[in-house]
Amino acid sequence: MAKLAFLGLGVMGFPMAGHLAAAGHEVTVYNRSSAKADAWVGKHGGKSAPTPRQAAEGAGIVLACVGNDDDLRSVCLGDDGAFAGMARGAIFVDHTTVSEAVTKELAGIAAEAGLGYVDAPVSGGQAGAENGQLSIMCGGDKAQFETVRPVIETYAKICRLMGPTGAGQLTKMANQIAIAGLVQGLAESLHFAQRAGLGIEEVVEVISQGAAGSWQMVNRHKTMAAGKFDFGFAVDWMRKDLGICLATANQNGASLPVTALVDQFYKDVQNMGGGRWDTSSLIARLDRNG
Template sequence: MAKVAFLGLGVMGYPMAGHLQAAGHDVTVYNRTTSKAESWAKDHGGGHAKTPREAAEGCDFVMACVGNDDDLRSVVLGEDGAFAGMSEGAVFVDHTTASADVARELAEIGREEGIGFVDAPVSGGQAGAENGQLAVMCGGAEDDFAKAEPVMDIYAKAVVHFGDVGAGQLTKMANQICIAGIVQGISEGIHFATKAGLDAKKVAQLVSQGAGGSWQLANRADTMVDGHFDHGFAVDWMRKDLGISLETAKGLGVSLPIVALVDQFYADVQSLGGGRWDTSSLIERLRALSGEAK
């Protein structure tokens, strides 16, 4: 069993850290809002610290799951950052969905201190985190990944190494690119079925058994029909992720026309007040165009 710090206790980090503690690891958590760290310690029996540095001191692994590039830098760098508390040979594992550039930047700084770095964004949403069924996409040196893989396995159904630092983030971008088009297609299909007078839930159930099937269709169709979006991955965060994908694609000379379009559709959802709605709320934009939005 290892001594582990977990930085960031959002809807993903809170249960992920809980799985580590339940598996017998010695876990200390840090969260910007101290009361949430205190609540986690009360729920799970681990410790909590006032700064990332304090949480990271003496740890074999430091896991993070925060909001964006700047949030990540804020918990890693500086005199109160995690790197300041980590010892040579320890490994930092970043589960934030961030840019490949910040992963490479922080990995280089860590390397100078003898600290390993694995960028390891996840897919599977809040339910995946709570059930320990996440897909983890990793980049980093082979030996750093090999050290961290058994720890990540505790809250994952799949942990895959894709290459050097940054490869995990690039894989997550491909994941989000695929999801954007799928959710828009499902939204259009359900909206079409409803307007045609069909039982949209029944249609979705049948379609999910054929070539049009997907996780999104199987798990989100009913709530899309019902207009329930108070769950899952927020539109605000999806736009952050798509923005990273579009910026990276621009640097690669890659065209992402569907992503660019769906990103603007999500902007329309935000204008409807849906910034914190689940990403499946794209259908509300179509209802708004038909004068039916809630």
Template sequence: MKVAFLGLGVMGYPMAGHLKRAGHDVTVFNRSAAKAEKWVATHGGAAAPTPRAAAAGAEIVFACVGNDDDLRSVVYGDAGALAGMSGGAILVDHTTASAEVAREIEAGARQAGVGFLDAPVSGGQAGAENGKLTVMVGGEPAVFERAKPVIDCYARACVLMGPAGSGQLAKMVNQICIAGLVQALAEGMHFAQKAGLDGARLLEVISKGAAQSWQMENRGLTMLEGKFDFGFAVDWMRKDLGICLAEAKRNGAQLPVTALVDQFYARIQRRGGGRWDTSSLMQPLSEP
């Protein structure tokens, strides 16, 4: 297919690369033109100066940007993607954003005769680079079926959760679960250190039992070593948890642990750790 990809951050850059390697005709846009030119030099394809130019003639336009406002900036306006898309094309948004903006853009896309899917991803930078992301999707079933074979270029799981906004709601659940789990893991590793246990040996045994998790397998040792200068940034997690807490106010959900962990992350930001990995919840425990 002829496709466009808007946003070449740590996730979008490799995701767009998987599309090109799968044989699709890819045009990219990035706010920093140098990043787009670097992508083209590495993968081929083409770079466009605006989202509208990238989207012109594309059967599917993918976006993966920072937040609601970033998404609106690449979708709307004379230079936005919708202005360049033809009727029958599909806009797929991989940004972790609000369900509210997903429903808003779905309505605008429908008016333009364009299909829309909100499709946030989980799996981090490694998942994007290895083509093993989990994609949670909201939208119409017929639109999903058309886009899924292309999304599968970088997904190990791609599931339609319901109508527009459902993908974002599913991603909120994902982040809520991660927040509580990482805090529990941090407390466990902190307790192990205070108790004088061999942390590596401890992880080896408990990761084979009911406590096992992706976070334990991939972050347990680095927590014990105090290494946080990598991975999914605290700044981004706080953005995501803010979305979760705002949605909870609307739907009446009670998220006491999520709200508490969000404040722990705020403490890390105040210590200058905004770009540290989310596993840095260990740091305030080790260094109160």
């Protein structure tokens, strides 16, 4: 069993850290809001610390799942950052979805301090985190990956090294690009079926068994048809991720016309007051416009 630190106890980090404690690891947690850290300790045991640095002291592996590039920098750097508390040879694992640029920046700083760094963004949403069924795509040194893999497999359905530093984040971008177009297609399909007077359950039962089937269709069609969007990944976070995808595409020459369009559709949802709705809320925009 390892001595670990986990930074960030949002809808993903809270259950992920819980799986580590349940597996018998010694876990110290940090969260910007201390009330969440106290709640986590009350539920799972372990300890909390008032700063990332104090949480990281003595930990062989420090894991983080925060909001964006700036949040990640804030928990890593500075006098109170995790890097300042980590001993040489310890490894930092970042589960946040961030840019390739900040990943390489922080990995370089870590290396200069004698620390390891693995970028390991996750897919599977809150349910995947709670059930320990996340897809985890990693970038970094192979030996460092092999060291941390048994720990992060605690909450993974699949965990794979995709390449050098940044490859995990690039793979997560491909994931978000695929989801954006898929959810828009599903929203249009359900919207069309409703307007055509078809029974949604009957339609989905049939088409989900063929080439149109997807996780989104099986798990979100009922709530989409009912106009309920309190499940899963928020629109505000999806727009953050798609912004990273589009900026990276501008650098590597990839053409993402559908992704750019769906990003603007999500902007419409934000303007409807749906920034905290989950990503399946694209159908609300169609219903409003229809």
